Amino acid sequence: MTANPILIVDDDDDDILTFTEAFREAGYWKKIVSFNNGIEFLERLLAMTSVEYPSLILLDLNMPKLDGKKVLQEIKRFKYLNNIPVVIFTTSSSEDDRRACYKLGANLFVTKPVLYDEIVKAVKALILIYGLNEPSMMSRITTTEADPGKNV
Secondary structure, X not given: OOOOOEEEEOOOHHHHHHHHXXXXXXXXXXXXXXXXXXXXXXXXXXXXXXXHOOOEEEEOOOOOOOOHHHHXXXXXXXXXXXXXXXXXXXXXXXXHHHHHHHHHOOOXXXXXXXXXXXXXXXXXXXXXXXXXXXXXXXXXXXXXXXXXXXXX
């Protein structure tokens, strides 16, 4: 079974590359999928089955077409998506943005660090907080647990 991916939603290709490299440097080698706008992201997310849901969504606020707050609002509109952690990574340090995002259901609000080493530290913290390098629950089920009637 493959691990569920991290989804990065950011209109800046350089930021996507930086975050992807930071995850790799932090020891995360599972799948990372990126989207350059909120509309494309939501279309893909809403088409996923529950076994395909991401383990984490990194969401930028300032994007064309559909900004991060509206994307977050759409995600949280669907109760079946509420267990997916959404972390806002943005250049904004506005307290109003922070409050609005938490009110909409964001799990974390992080102002994008300027220095790459700080981005790696932030990514390492996310990996620990959300257990992203842990094996998936399905991969932890042993043969005996999967078939309790079977004597091994």
